[in-house]
Amino acid sequence: MNMPGSDLLTMTGIVKEFPGVRALDGVDLDVRAGEVHCLLGQNGAGKSTLIRVLTGAHQPDAGTIRLNDEPVQLNSPTAAIERGIAAIYQELDLVPELTVAENIFLGNEPSRFGFSRAHEATTKAREILAGLGHAEIPTHRTVGSLPAAGQQVVSMARALSRDARLIVMDEPSAVLDPEEVSNLFRVIRGLTERGVAVVYISHRLEEIRQIGNRVTVLKDGATVATGLDARDTPTRELIRLMTGRSIEYVFPPRNEIPTTAPVILEVINLSRPGEFAGIEFSVRAGEIVGLAGLVGSGRSEVLETVYGARRPATGFVKVDGVALRPGRVQAAVKAGIGLAPEERKSQALLLDEAVYKNITVSTLGRFASAGFLNNHAEREAAAKLTRTLDVRPVGVDQPVRNLSGGNQQKVVLARWLLRDCRVLLLDEPTRGVDVGARSEIYTLIRTLAANGVAIVLVSSEVEEVLGLSDRVVVLREGRSVHTGPAQAIDEHQVLDLVMEGSAV
Amino acid sequence: MSEDITTPETTPSTQATVTPPATRNSARLMRSGVGRNLGLVVALVVLCIVGVITAGDTFATGANVLTILRLAAVIGVVSVGMTFVITGGGIDLSVGAMVALASVWATTLATQQLAADFHWIFMVTTALVVGAACGLVNGLLVAYGKIVPFIATLAMLAAARGLAEIISDRKTQIITVNSFVDFFGGSLLGVPVLVWIFLLVAAAGWVVLNRTTFGRRTFAVGGNAEAARLAGIKVQRHTVALYVLAGLCCGIAAVMLMARTTTGSSTHGQLYELDAIAAVVIGGTLLSGGRGTIVGTVIGVLIFTTLNNVFTLNNLSISAQSVAKGAIIVVAVLLQQRLARSSNT
Numbered sequence: 001m002n003m004p005g006s007d008l009l010t011m012t013g014i015v016k017e018f019p020g021v022r023a024l025d026g027v028d029l030d031v032r033a034g035e036v037h038c039l040l041g042q043n044g045a046g047k048s049t050l051i052r053v054l055t056g057a058h059q060p061d062a063g064t065i066r067l068n069d070e071p072v073q074l075n076s077p078t079a080a081i082e083r084g085i086a087a088i089y090q091e092l093d094l095v096p097e098l099t100v101a102e103n104i105f106l107g108n109e110p111s112r113f114g115f116s117r118a119h120e121a122t123t124k125a126r127e128i129l130a131g132l133g134h135a136e137i138p139t140h141r142t143v144g145s146l147p148a149a150g151q152q153v154v155s156m157a158r159a160l161s162r163d164a165r166l167i168v169m170d171e172p173s174a175v176l177d178p179e180e181v182s183n184l185f186r187v188i189r190g191l192t193e194r195g196v197a198v199v200y201i202s203h204r205l206e207e208i209r210q211i212g213n214r215v216t217v218l219k220d221g222a223t224v225a226t227g228l229d230a231r232d233t234p235t236r237e238l239i240r241l242m243t244g245r246s247i248e249y250v251f252p253p254r255n256e257i258p259t260t261a262p263v264i265l266e267v268i269n270l271s272r273p274g275e276f277a278g279i280e281f282s283v284r285a286g287e288i289v290g291l292a293g294l295v296g297s298g299r300s301e302v303l304e305t306v307y308g309a310r311r312p313a314t315g316f317v318k319v320d321g322v323a324l325r326p327g328r329v330q331a332a333v334k335a336g337i338g339l340a341p342e343e344r345k346s347q348a349l350l351l352d353e354a355v356y357k358n359i360t361v362s363t364l365g366r367f368a369s370a371g372f373l374n375n376h377a378e379r380e381a382a383a384k385l386t387r388t389l390d391v392r393p394v395g396v397d398q399p400v401r402n403l404s405g406g407n408q409q410k411v412v413l414a415r416w417l418l419r420d421c422r423v424l425l426l427d428e429p430t431r432g433v434d435v436g437a438r439s440e441i442y443t444l445i446r447t448l449a450a451n452g453v454a455i456v457l458v459s460s461e462v463e464e465v466l467g468l469s470d471r472v473v474v475l476r477e478g479r480s481v482h483t484g485p486a487q488a489i490d491e492h493q494v495l496d497l498v499m500e501g502s503a504v
Numbered sequence: 505m506s507e508d509i510t511t512p513e514t515t516p517s518t519q520a521t522v523t524p525p526a527t528r529n530s531a532r533l534m535r536s537g538v539g540r541n542l543g544l545v546v547a548l549v550v551l552c553i554v555g556v557i558t559a560g561d562t563f564a565t566g567a568n569v570l571t572i573l574r575l576a577a578v579i580g581v582v583s584v585g586m587t588f589v590i591t592g593g594g595i596d597l598s599v600g601a602m603v604a605l606a607s608v609w610a611t612t613l614a615t616q617q618l619a620a621d622f623h624w625i626f627m628v629t630t631a632l633v634v635g636a637a638c639g640l641v642n643g644l645l646v647a648y649g650k651i652v653p654f655i656a657t658l659a660m661l662a663a664a665r666g667l668a669e670i671i672s673d674r675k676t677q678i679i680t681v682n683s684f685v686d687f688f689g690g691s692l693l694g695v696p697v698l699v700w701i702f703l704l705v706a707a708a709g710w711v712v713l714n715r716t717t718f719g720r721r722t723f724a725v726g727g728n729a730e731a732a733r734l735a736g737i738k739v740q741r742h743t744v745a746l747y748v749l750a751g752l753c754c755g756i757a758a759v760m761l762m763a764r765t766t767t768g769s770s771t772h773g774q775l776y777e778l779d780a781i782a783a784v785v786i787g788g789t790l791l792s793g794g795r796g797t798i799v800g801t802v803i804g805v806l807i808f809t810t811l812n813n814v815f816t817l818n819n820l821s822i823s824a825q826s827v828a829k830g831a832i833i834v835v836a837v838l839l840q841q842r843l844a845r846s847s848n849t
Contacts, residue, residue: 307734333735347734351727352794353723362735364721368717371716373715375715
């Protein structure tokens with residue numbers, strides 16, 4: 001083990017490019033043995049990519065990584081593990097059907113002549129768990145039957161069984177209740193006392209103050225501040241570092257919404273246990289209402305419930321004053337609701353199918369007589385829309401897979417445009433869309449609203465929600481904590497609300 | 505065209521003006537069914553050439569071609585149904601058992617009596633209804649019972665064949681309704697009725713899969729069920745319809761098999777599920793769903809049947825046939841994966 005306080009890891013000038021996007025653009029990070037180093041940044045700032053570079057899942061295009069002052073190449077996750085770098089993700093990489101002991105030593109089983117030594121594994125597993133202060137976890141239980149907190153401990157035990165010197169924790173508290181969080185902190189303190197370094201990622205500032213030693217802030221793929229004191233740096237300063245964007249997006253001007261504009265969508269007292277409770281808002285024709293909140297605040301769940309893809313425990317949704325049958329996508333679509341889901345590729349698109357087939361999939365009946373499709377009419381309609389939306393490259397017969405993120409999003413929007421939607425639910429409409437195409441999407445959304453569509457927008461980028469919406473609803477842990485005009489609140493106040501829950 | 509070409513008569517410029525449409529044509533060809541099935545057609549042609557060389561006088565006769573088609577017809581109809589289920593993201597292991605059950609039920613003494621008294625249409629209807637009903641059960645179990653298709657249809661495989669054995673008491677039921685045998689065993693314009701049925705089913709299958717909303721939704725459900733659901737498609741109902749369709753095809757196949765063998769038996773349709781899946785997969789339908797081709801399936805069926813024929817004419821054993829069949833499946837799928845990879849990059 002290293003001496004606490006000595007430099008364990010130094011990353012300098014890390015650059016990582018994906019087609020069309022520079023995810024990391026010169027990130028510096030140095031972590032000392034025995035410290036809890038917090039990584040702070042908005043969604044899309046590059047935290048996840050940085051972690052993937054650190055754990056060997058991505059190879060950086062430029063920059064150096066030094067471990068104990070030796071330059072290293074982390075070509076694969078295995079290489080990272082061998083160097084003592086482990087990661088604990090939100091979705092834990094455990095095998096639920098195997099026991100605690102089997103999971104801890106997975107791929108590294110104590111054995112002799114190829115025969116596994118179950119007894120030795122159990123003993124060692126018990127030792128490690130006791131070292132983590134969780135001797136009460138039975139080593140023979142299957143991991144799937146443990147609560148989330150227990151699974152996290154098993155994941156950490158696995159890291160320790162491989163002699164990890166650096167453990168990355170990606171929002172470990174997101175799945176835990178307060179009691180379990182204090183347990184987690186106890187474990188982390190035990191680790192750091194042994195000289196293990198922890199890179200801790202969380203959106204909750206109060207946690208960072210409690211457990212962290214130093215803070216590095218990322219923004220737009222670059223380090224904007226490093227080595228800040230986790231306890232004493234003022235919240236205002238941290239938020240300023242996270243926001244103050246270098247790229248300014250241009251948002252289209254808002255439309256005047258006449259007070260006589262009819263209310264199209266009404267969401268009344270919508271709840272789902274464990275996800276969100278008592279959500280109420282309404283959207284008028286031509287209005288854009290934005291839902292702001294962190295991952296896990298219930299934003300997407302609310303949207304999917306409005307769409308009928310999830311069944312609410314209480315409450316209902318009205319379109320034009322008529323209540324929809326809850327939990328039915330069919331009913332929502334029939335009433336004129338369209339959804340552009342968060343996971344475009346897995347939830348909206350048929351990637352290998354032609355552009356026009358993706359556009360007409362929700363309106364097939366319109367192009368068919370007696371069930372027979374008129375391909376020509378389909379292509380015509382799709383071609384007209386793709387021209388209006390400026391989808392590139394031109395051509396409705398190519399598979400959607402060939403298009404960039406922004407153009408794929410336009411295809412999804414075209415699908416609902418073709419249907420003459422009354423209500424459009426947009427979940428992260430600019431995720432994976434490069435900077436240039438963003439303003440196009442923004443203009444498109446505003447134009448739709450101007451044509452009388454009621455729009456609900458969900459985004460993890462506060463700037464986007466504020467810039468595009470007429471009104472905002474701020475969610476924190478499944479509850480609405482603020483509703484009001486978008487122009488009356490600024491990014492700092494929203495971040496304050498979602499991170500600290502304090503009043504503005 | 506660039507401006508430096510001043511003399512339109514020179515060969516380079518004519519080549520230059522000719523090339524773009526040519527490449528566009530070949531690109532369109534590759535995207536069309538013919539292009540995608542080119543490899544299969546080549547394989548079938550090679551097989552025929554081998555047939556002509558090794559057994560020329562008996563292989564290349566009109567009668568032998570009709571024999572091949574007659575043998576391909578029954579499994580062909582089953583494979584068309586299978587193509588729909590697989591394209592829609594499922595699988596149906598119970599097709600052989602459904603054929604057996606339908607053939608037994610349609611040849612019971614009671615049904616035959618009804619057919620003899622009124623019309624053979626009663627036997628046909630019985631077979632179709634039994635097949636569709638089994639398919640309905642499969643579909644309900646998969647779509648609403650949330651049982652994985654492999655298991656749900658495995659259960660149907662066991663149950664349907666068992667039921668066929670109970671009904672027939674494990675005895676072969678001879679068909680005595682002559683009008684039935686005469687009609688389905690006969691020929692129309694020199695082509696056996698069985699072959700006509702196969703052609704009709706295949707053509708109808710192609711139209712439904714490629715030209716109707718039902719077909720388009722099948723691709724959507726098989727390609728990305730979640731996206732299809734969120735796009736407003738009734739995924740569960742559609743899944744049920746796909747299994748009913750497969751069951752219906754088995755009912756038709758049962759009628760054809762009854763005509764060919766003039767019997768109904770609980771041993772009919774043995775291993776049809778494997779033959780059908782093999783034909784569908786070498787035809788180019790993706791086993792994971794979302795991509796399917798009726799033309800490919802038909803050629804796949806013809807390849808296997810022709811292979812059988814060539815081996816039989818050369819007095820080679822059934823065991824040798826099986827080995828060749830296995831090899832063809834592996835080679836075809838390996839080739840397909842190569843093609844898929846090269847077209848994606």
